[in-house]
Structures are given as C-alpha cells and as structure tokens.
Amino acid sequence: MRIGFLLVAATVLAAHGPVRAQDIAAGEKSFNKCRACHQVGETAKSVAGPKLNGLFGRKAGSIAEFKYSEANKNSGVTWDEAYFAKYIKDPKAAIPGTKMVFPGIKDDAEIANLTAFLKQFDADGKRK
Ligand code: HEC
Structure with missing residues (x-):
C-alpha cells in the first residue's frame, strides 16, 4: 500500500520535476x-x-515541405506541452481528421520524457 503510494509519488515527480538526463534518454527510446x-x-x-x-x-x-491534412493545418493549434500531451495520447481525438495514424501513448511519465527529448531541438535541429 505505502510502497504503491511512493511509486505513484515518484512517477508524478518524474513527470513534473526538473528535466534530468535519464528522462531525455528515456524520451529518446520512446521516440523510436x-x-x-x-x-x-x-x-x-x-x-x-x-x-x-x-x-x-x-x-x-x-513545415512548408510537408503536405498536411486540412484538419491539421486548420486546427489553430500552437504546439505547447499541454496540447502535445493531449495529441500524443490520442491523435484522432485531439485533431479529428488528422492523417497521423498512431494509437497514442497513454503513460504521462513517458509523454513527459518524450517532451524532454523533443524540447532539446531548435528549429534547425541543433540541440539547445
Ligand atoms: C505512421 C506514421 C506516424 C507515426 C508512427 C507518428 N506520426 Fe506524428 N504525424 C504523422 C503524420 C502523417 C502527421 C501529419 C498529420 C496531418 O497532417 O494531419 C503527423 C503529425 C505529427 C505532429 C504535428 C506536427 C505539425 O507540424 O503540426 C506531431 C507533433 C507528431 N506527429 C508527433 C508524433 C510523435 C511524437 C510520434 C511518436 C510518439 C508520432 N508523431 C508518431 C505520422 C506519424
């Protein structure tokens, strides 16, 4: 019982605490x-x-070179952490009509790690 609580607390801290190298490494794995x-x-x-x-x-x-769906182009979304998390959980629910065929990642800690990994890259793809 108590250990279960500690595990939950640790997961929440991992999702919301400062970015750590191991989170980025886990995010890189998730990016596979x-x-x-x-x-x-x-x-x-x-x-x-x-x-x-x-x-x-x-x-x-x-991204000019990419041919997006109308649904994505007209979504009015500016990608921030909250919207990214919503989209990655269930792309078709967040942007109905998106042509991204992906079942989604349900685990908040995994999404946080993926966010930490992707956040490293500036518009030129250089690591910040
Ligand atoms: C099977 C191919 C496929 C997989 C796997 C996939 N995506 Fe996508 N993704 C797409 C396509 C296609 C689009 C363009 C969607 C549209 O135009 O409606 C897209 C769009 C996106 C966008 C919107 C980008 C923009 O410029 O608006 C994000 C963010 C994104 N994907 C993240 C991810 C992440 C993170 C993963 C892995 C967890 C992932 N996708 C897995 C095909 C995929």
Whole structure:
C-alpha cells in the first residue's frame, strides 16, 4: 500500500520535476515509436510525417515541405506541452481528421520524457 503510494509519488515527480538526463534518454527510446514517420535533428527531413525540429512554440501545419491534412493545418493549434500531451495520447481525438495514424501513448511519465527529448531541438535541429 505505502510502497504503491511512493511509486505513484515518484512517477508524478518524474513527470513534473526538473528535466534530468535519464528522462531525455528515456524520451529518446520512446521516440523510436515515432521514427517510422518522423525525424528530428540537424539532418532531419519530412518523410511520412513532418520533421519535429523546434516543435514547441511552432504552429500546427507549418513545415512548408510537408503536405498536411486540412484538419491539421486548420486546427489553430500552437504546439505547447499541454496540447502535445493531449495529441500524443490520442491523435484522432485531439485533431479529428488528422492523417497521423498512431494509437497514442497513454503513460504521462513517458509523454513527459518524450517532451524532454523533443524540447532539446531548435528549429534547425541543433540541440539547445
Ligand atoms: C505512421 C506514421 C506516424 C507515426 C508512427 C507518428 N506520426 Fe506524428 N504525424 C504523422 C503524420 C502523417 C502527421 C501529419 C498529420 C496531418 O497532417 O494531419 C503527423 C503529425 C505529427 C505532429 C504535428 C506536427 C505539425 O507540424 O503540426 C506531431 C507533433 C507528431 N506527429 C508527433 C508524433 C510523435 C511524437 C510520434 C511518436 C510518439 C508520432 N508523431 C508518431 C505520422 C506519424
């Protein structure tokens, strides 16, 4: 019982505490779920999905070389942590009509780690 509570507390702290190297490493591992369609980094290209450099603060549908769905382009979303978390949990619920076919990640700690990993990359794909 008590150990269960401590585990929950530790998970919550891991999700909301300062960014740690191990969170970024875990996020990089989680990004393997995205690599079939997305690239990030200095040599990143838009492939099946748009490149994810400089994602946070970026407007949805703004990578010129990528052909987005109307749903994404017209969503009016500016990617921040809260909207990213909502989208990654269930893309089709967050942006109905999105052409991203992905079942979603339900685990908040995993989403936080993925966020920490992606946040490293500026618009040129350089690590900040
Ligand atoms: C099967 C391919 C596929 C997988 C796997 C996938 N995506 Fe996507 N993603 C797409 C496509 C296609 C779009 C464009 C959506 C649209 O235009 O409606 C997209 C769009 C996005 C966007 C919006 C970007 C923008 O410029 O508006 C984000 C953020 C995103 N994906 C993150 C992720 C993350 C993080 C993962 C892994 C957890 C992931 N995706 C997994 C195909 C995929």
